[in-house]
Amino acid sequence: MSKPILLHLGDDIKWNHELYKQLQSKFTIKRSYSMNRADFSKALKANQFGDFVAMYRPFWNTGGEMGNWDAELISLLPKSCKIYASAGAGFDWVDTKRLAESGIIYCNAAAACTESVADAGIWLILSTFRLFSWSATAAHSTSIPAFQDANRNIAAVTHNPNNFTLGIIGLGKIGYRIAQKAHDSFDMKILYNDIRRMPKDIEDTISATYFESLDAMLPEADCVLVATPFAGDKLMDAPHFRKMKKGARLVNIARGKLIDEPALVEALESGQLGAAGLDVHYDEPKVDAKLAGMRNVQLLAHTAGASIESHIGFERLGMENVIGFLETGKAVTPVNLQWIGEKARL
Numbered sequence: 001m002s003k004p005i006l007l008h009l010g011d012d013i014k015w016n017h018e019l020y021k022q023l024q025s026k027f028t029i030k031r032s033y034s035m036n037r038a039d040f041s042k043a044l045k046a047n048q049f050g051d052f053v054a055m056y057r058p059f060w061n062t063g064g065e066m067g068n069w070d071a072e073l074i075s076l077l078p079k080s081c082k083i084y085a086s087a088g089a090g091f092d093w094v095d096t097k098r099l100a101e102s103g104i105i106y107c108n109a110a111a112a113c114t115e116s117v118a119d120a121g122i123w124l125i126l127s128t129f130r131l132f133s134w135s136a137t138a139a140h141s142t143s144i145p146a147f148q149d150a151n152r153n154i155a156a157v158t159h160n161p162n163n164f165t166l167g168i169i170g171l172g173k174i175g176y177r178i179a180q181k182a183h184d185s186f187d188m189k190i191l192y193n194d195i196r197r198m199p200k201d202i203e204d205t206i207s208a209t210y211f212e213s214l215d216a217m218l219p220e221a222d223c224v225l226v227a228t229p230f231a232g233d234k235l236m237d238a239p240h241f242r243k244m245k246k247g248a249r250l251v252n253i254a255r256g257k258l259i260d261e262p263a264l265v266e267a268l269e270s271g272q273l274g275a276a277g278l279d280v281h282y283d284e285p286k287v288d289a290k291l292a293g294m295r296n297v298q299l300l301a302h303t304a305g306a307s308i309e310s311h312i313g314f315e316r317l318g319m320e321n322v323i324g325f326l327e328t329g330k331a332v333t334p335v336n337l338q339w340i341g342e343k344a345r346l
């Protein structure tokens, strides 16, 4: 019997060569490398890759050049396609419901970058309490007055995070790992808001308090961390910032579009918020110039998940997803099974 076809999107495997050999033994692998939308659509229409069963994208920076996976693109996939396993945690660029309606499971790889994103989350949280952004900018400027200004004045306005309260929006894998690190290393008190409450034994490991309502949690937190997927709507805007404690901090390691940036600028300018730490931005790769100019705002260039360990893990988890699905009918980290029903059968 001939092997099923797998379409490998983007770059070559860089780390997990043994596992890739296994993949090659189980699938006939076709490559698209980095095709733009027009070329990729043309190739799909011409059935250039054959009737593939699986798509695999091992690296977050390549293989996505065709743009958003919307209804138009998904409609071009062959009927044989049953699973798409991609690098990356967020899946705001792919219509996972529409994939499910075509019987295609989508698997993300958040589990592979949890540690990296959690470390970056901690860095941003610390920075909002200690204003490392101010100190770092002053030192990098090589200006003696800027150095002296930071050196003399930062102590009067910064705090150790110990015993302050961290309010987490979204206690998934990444939110939970940040909570663990903040609780275990910095004695922070953990609050969280999510659509689902965690079992009590999990809550107990981080002494977490659950809030069914975001509005009820906001006035209780000294720092609010956004760690929830983007589902099409803004989550934090002016009325939310007004509900937060005066001088509280905001950290976002999820998606830029979850936050109303002009409203955030206003809240920081008025002092309603004391500091912010953002890995992600509303209109990437553009960064809001006002935020960039604020010394109480720590910015990153959407690199929270970017480490060699994440890359290794993304490659592996994607292959485990497609091999697991081929061999047992079950993927490891599917995110759209709620819509897929009985269609996801090889």
Ligand SMILES: O=CC(=O)O
Pocket (backbone or CB within 6 Å): 060, 087, 088, 089, 090, 091, 113, 305
């Ligand atoms: O933001 C990064 C990712 O989605 O992996």
